[in-house]
Amino acid sequence: MKHRMIKAFKQANGGLFGHSEKADVGTSYQEMEKQGIALMGWADPFMPDRSLPAHIQKAWKEAIDEESSTHYTAPVGSSELKAVLAEKLRTFNHLDVIPDRNILITPGSDSGLYFSILPFLEEGDEVLIPSPSYPNNFTDVEIMGAVPVPVLLKKENGYQLDIDAFEEKLSDKTKMVLLTHPNNPTTTVYDRKSLEDLADFIIRHDLILVCDQAFEDYTFGKEMITPASLPGMWQRTVTVFSFSKGMGMSGLRVAYVVADDEIMDSLYANAVAVIGATSTSSQRALIRAFEDTSFMKDFEKHFDDRRKKAYEIFKDEEDLDCLLPESGFLFWLDVSKLGDSSKIVAYLLKEAGVSVNDGKNYGPGGEGHLRIVLGVYRDDEKVYDALYRIRDALRKFHED
Ligand SMILES: Cc1ncc(COP(=O)(O)O)c(C=O)c1O
Structure with a gap:
């Protein structure tokens, strides 16, 4: 029945009939795990080792024992959790919100991101997306029948935003910046100039901003600015947050979306139809997580050490190029001098026993690059060992 599907689904390959090495498609990843391949393409802290701190694990178990956990919370989320989050939003993001008006709890931020974009797009609308960036940005927009318009980021200016490039891509169909x-994958923390220029551009052209801050927690001293906190941006920004990357709670499936009353009223009205309620026990565990967030210091230390080490390992390689990661636990490696990135990904799987992501998955500008996830495994040495294997294999790579 493919012929009855919309274009975005018709052209999608889920791994059943065609080979797919995309980390998040089909079952290829499970197969690789069985073969003992080092999985460095799965952005999930300490995977496959334990990430959840003991006090949260305990709270989660206790929540499961509570009889009321077998029932739904309101589809818009637990008020108690939202009150906790309002405090975090005030201190970390400089946003003053009313918990039961401006926060929506979602089952993960992938669905949160999709739902944040959904109210605004009609067939043919154009969305400006700095590229390379998160693949779902492109996919979500396409599923909605709208048109993703990549705005290329350049290594020469540290992958910061160039507003002239945005102006060039603007048309009378442009509705949103994502x-x-x-x-x-570039790990760039957009600086004040980039974000103030972007805010000015968005306001001047009466656009919406959807901003996904899944990786906001670790920026290693670089200022993390939440665009919704900039003058004039609160009313026209939907911000998406996650607990998966910064707190290692990907398996709990809880995230949240923040917006002003007018946007949120529409999201609340349709939340049950599109995303449904989020796990009750997971939301309860999250409330307890915020009672003690000291474990995040330990996460930060691991990720900081790893980004510096990865940069050390690759920076002087003749045929490679990279920047010191600015956030989180990803590493963006330019292999374009060596050849085609898809071939290199396949080669590393065989030669180094390591699975990394093909930069092509991240949109225009991603080709010729690899995304390596430094956040996997508890043991730093295991990560370093895999990085050395990648480096040594790349030294021997020749495209046929
Ligand atoms: C930028 C970004 N946003 C959102 C997500 C989704 O995370 P989750 O649905 O676990 O909150 C990811 C996961 O890889 C991501 O990289």
Whole structure:
């Protein structure tokens, strides 16, 4: 029945009939795990080792024992959790919100991101997306029948935003800017100039900003600015947050979306139809997580050490190019001098026993690059060992 599908689904390959090495498609990843391949393409802290701190694990178990956990919370989320989050939004993001008006709890931020974009797009609308960036930015927009318009990021200016490039791509169909901040895969933390220029551009052209801050927690001293906190941006920004990357709670499936009353009223009205309620026990565990967030210091230390080490390992390689990661636990490696990135990904799987992501998955500008996830495994040495294997294999790579 493919012929009855919309274009975005018709052209999608889920791994059943065609080979797919995309980390998040089909079952290829499970197969690789069985073969003992080092999985460095799965952005999930300490995977496959334990990430959840003991006090949260305990709270989660206790929540499961509570009889009321077998029932739904309101589809818009637990008020108690939202009150906790309002405090975090005030201190970390400089946003003053009313918990039961401006926060929506979602089952993960992938669905949160999709739902944040959904109210605004009609067939043919154009969305400006700095590229390379998170693949779902492009996919979500296409599923909605709208048109993703990549705005190329350049290594020469540290992958920061160039507003002239945005102006060039603007048309009378442009409705939205979709920003992943900090960016996945380049790790860029957009600086004040980039974001103030972007805010000015968005306000001047009466656009919406959807900003995904899944990687906001670790920026290693670089200022993390939440665009919704900039003058004039609160009413026209939907911000998406996650607990998966910064707190290692990907398996709990809880995230949240923040917006002003007018946007949120529409999201609340349709939340049950599109995303449904989020796990009751997971939301309860999250409330307890915020009672003690000291474990995040330990996460930060691991990720900081790893980004410096990865940069050390690759920076002087003749045929490679990279920047010191600015956030989180990803590494963006330019292999364009060596050849085609898809061939290199396949080669590393065989030669180094390591699975990394092909930069092509991240949109225009991603080709010729690899995304390596430094956040996997508890043991730093295991990560370093895999990085050395990648480096040594790349030294021997020749495209046929
Ligand atoms: C930029 C970005 N946003 C959102 C997500 C989704 O995370 P989750 O649905 O676990 O909150 C990811 C996961 O890889 C991501 O990289």
